[in-house]
Amino acid sequence: MPAEASSASPASPPLTERQEARRRRILHASAQLASRGGFDAVQMREVAESSQVALGTLYRYFPSKVHLLVATMQDQLEHMHGTLRKKPPQGETAAERVAETLMRAFRALQREPHLADAMVRALTFADRSVSPEVDQVSRQTTVIILDAMGLENPTPEQLSAVRVIEHTWHSALITWLSGRASIAQVKIDIETVCRLIDLTAPTDAS
Amino acid sequence: MPAEASSASPASPPLTERQEARRRRILHASAQLASRGGFDAVQMREVAESSQVALGTLYRYFPSKVHLLVATMQDQLEHMHGTLRKKPPQGETAAERVAETLMRAFRALQREPHLADAMVRALTFADRSVSPEVDQVSRQTTVIILDAMGLENPTPEQLSAVRVIEHTWHSALITWLSGRASIAQVKIDIETVCRLIDLTAPTDAS
DNA sequence: CGCTAATCTAGAACAAGTTTCAGACTTGAT
DNA sequence: ATCAAGTCTGAAACTTGTTCTAGATTAGCG
Numbered sequence: 461m462p463a464e465a466s467s468a469s470p471a472s473p474p475l476t477e478r479q480e481a482r483r484r485r486i487l488h489a490s491a492q493l494a495s496r497g498g499f500d501a502v503q504m505r506e507v508a509e510s511s512q513v514a515l516g517t518l519y520r521y522f523p524s525k526v527h528l529l530v531a532t533m534q535d536q537l538e539h540m541h542g543t544l545r546k547k548p549p550q551g552e553t554a555a556e557r558v559a560e561t562l563m564r565a566f567r568a569l570q571r572e573p574h575l576a577d578a579m580v581r582a583l584t585f586a587d588r589s590v591s592p593e594v595d596q597v598s599r600q601t602t603v604i605i606l607d608a609m610g611l612e613n614p615t616p617e618q619l620s621a622v623r624v625i626e627h628t629w630h631s632a633l634i635t636w637l638s639g640r641a642s643i644a645q646v647k648i649d650i651e652t653v654c655r656l657i658d659l660t661a662p663t664d665a666s
Numbered sequence: 667m668p669a670e671a672s673s674a675s676p677a678s679p680p681l682t683e684r685q686e687a688r689r690r691r692i693l694h695a696s697a698q699l700a701s702r703g704g705f706d707a708v709q710m711r712e713v714a715e716s717s718q719v720a721l722g723t724l725y726r727y728f729p730s731k732v733h734l735l736v737a738t739m740q741d742q743l744e745h746m747h748g749t750l751r752k753k754p755p756q757g758e759t760a761a762e763r764v765a766e767t768l769m770r771a772f773r774a775l776q777r778e779p780h781l782a783d784a785m786v787r788a789l790t791f792a793d794r795s796v797s798p799e800v801d802q803v804s805r806q807t808t809v810i811i812l813d814a815m816g817l818e819n820p821t822p823e824q825l826s827a828v829r830v831i832e833h834t835w836h837s838a839l840i841t842w843l844s845g846r847a848s849i850a851q852v853k854i855d856i857e858t859v860c861r862l863i864d865l866t867a868p869t870d871a872s
Numbered sequence: 873c874g875c876t877a878a879t880c881t882a883g884a885a886c887a888a889g890t891t892t893c894a895g896a897c898t899t900g901a902t
Numbered sequence: 903a904t905c906a907a908g909t910c911t912g913a914a915a916c917t918t919g920t921t922c923t924a925g926a927t928t929a930g931c932g
Contacts, residue, residue: 476929479879499793504919514881516922525919584790584837587705588845595846620851620858627837627855628830631790635833639794640801645826649833652826655865656858682899685909710889720911722892731889 483521485511490532494578502529502578523589529582530593536579537600540565544604554609554661555654561608562629562650569633570643577637584630601626609657621656628653689727691717696738700784708735708784729795735788736799742785743806746771750810760815760867765860767814768835769853775839776849783843790836807832815863827862834859 475483489510493502504525508518522528549560569576586594605622606614614622632649635641641649681689695716699708710731714724728734755766775782792800811828812820820828838855841847847855 478928482880500918503917514883515920516882517880519920520879523920581791581793584840585787586844587787591844591846594844598841598846617858620854623838623851624830624834624855624859627841627859628833631833631837632829634790635804638792638797638800640797640804641829645829648822648826649830652823652862652866653830653833653859656862659861659865660858684898688910706888709887720913721890722912723910725890726909729890 482511482513482517486513486518486521486528487532487535490528491536491575494529494532495572495575498574498577499529499581501574504528526582526586526590527593529578530586530590530597533579533583533597534593534600536575537597537604540568541600541604543568545607549608553658554611555657557610558605558608558625558657559651559654561604562625562654563647565604566633566643566646566650573637576633580630580633580637584634598626601629615660617660618657621660624656625653688717688719688723692719692724692727692734693738693741696734697742697781700735700738701778701781704780704783705735705787707780710734732788732792732796733799735784736792736796736803739785739789739803740799740806742781743803743810746774747806747810749774751813755814759864760817761860761863763814763816764811764831764863765857767810768831768856768860771810772839772849772852772856779843782839786836786839786843790840804832807835821866823866824863827866830862831859 486507489507490502493506493510502525504518505515507528508515511518513521518528522531544561544564549557549564551557551560583594583597602622605625609618609622611618628649632641632646636643636646692713695713696708699712699716708731710724711721713734714721717724719727724734728737750767750770755763755770757763757766789800789803808825808828811831815824815828817824834855838847838852842849842852
């Protein structure tokens with residue numbers, strides 16, 4: 461991989477050390493509060509206080525609560541990707557490996573359901589003004605799935621399948637978080653959608 | 667079908683005529699405002715004024731903005747279902763018919779993108795307190811899809827496929843509404859996910 | 873060091889969702 | 903027709919996201 465800073469903003473003015481530290485404190489406070497009470501518990505004033513930053517500064521770093529939570533998600537996703545890379549999934553087929561990866565991620569989210577709630581709700585509630593950041597999250601997710609599939613050059617068909625998997629992943633997460641689906645159901649649906657991978661694999665007919 | 671009032675609440679005290687009229691005025695105002703500026707344009711004070719009802723009354727009928735918008739969605743879904751029933755889709759296979767139905771619904775939403783935005787954002791932003799209503803919307807959607815498939819007794823596998831299709835439907839809609847996906851992409855993804863139907867059809871191996 | 877521009881802080885102010893309350897109006901039962 | 907219970911109204915209050923302002927601090931530079 462190219463030697464590029466792994467984190468965020470492209471071409472924005474580089475942050476000083478103290479600024480980087482502030483940013484980190486804010487994200488930490490955000491995740492902490494979210495872990496307590498989910499989306500509603502992340503109150504901007506509290507985040508500011510908790511990270512020892514003025515409210516105005518918080519808004520300079522993250523122009524809205526949704527921006528903040530989406531950034532928090534990016535942060536967590538990086539962790540997750542790192543963790544997953546260390547122990548690649550074991551399944552025989554691509555579909556199995558993707559399903560395994562997603563269920564692993566799902567179990568990680570289960571451990572902090574409130575945090576998951578905050579991040580996912582922010583992600584789907586985001587409007588156009590947050591598109592770049594949401595897109596970044598989406599790209600990162602795509603990379604994780606393609607990694608699990610072991611693909612370098614996916615066909616357009618496969619990319620569509622991956623998008624559908626991501627859709628299902630987000631939406632299933634939401635139904636679980638709002639208590640409308642059981643974990644078993646989420647598992648089944650993930651496995652179901654992952655069958656699309658085999659279906660779009662350029663194996664015999666091409 | 668059983669002779670039951672088609673609309674909402676089970677077992678809640680029956681509404682008087684004037685109350686039914688109020689409810690209707692409120693839903694109308696909600697849809698109207700939503701059609702203008704989407705989620706943000708539906709301001710509770712404006713809805714109240716616009717439907718000639720006191721703010722407190724509005725909150726008695728719909729305990730939150732999200733409840734209101736989800737109810738608006740139920741309302742619109744009923745319309746849609748009626749319309750779709752009149753002209754059933756023409757496709758040969760179940761997958762084609764479902765995809766056609768969804769794309770037809772999608773084009774209907776395209777005509778009122780702001781309204782679609784408001785309803786869908788409310789739907790995915792809804793927390794546990796709105797679960798019953800969201801579930802109702804989900805059931806209604808399921809009925810529409812099963813209708814298009816022409817199925818009476820779906821297998822659990824098929825139900826999972828239908829859920830995945832719904833997930834994809836919602837999520838794809840969101841990415842389109844927030845400008846992160848083109849209409850073409852939505853179409854492709856819908857068609858892709860609909861292939862699951864053939865995959866889970868109990869045709870040969872059972 | 874001393875200057876300038878940018879950044880940060882504290883706090884007030886504003887906007888919109890939600891709650892509350894006192895009093896007027898409806899409804900249903902007697 | 904009358905009373906009690908429930909409902910509706912208008913208005914104020916409260917909460918939390920967001921914006922704004924004036925002054926203090928910091929960073930980069932000569």
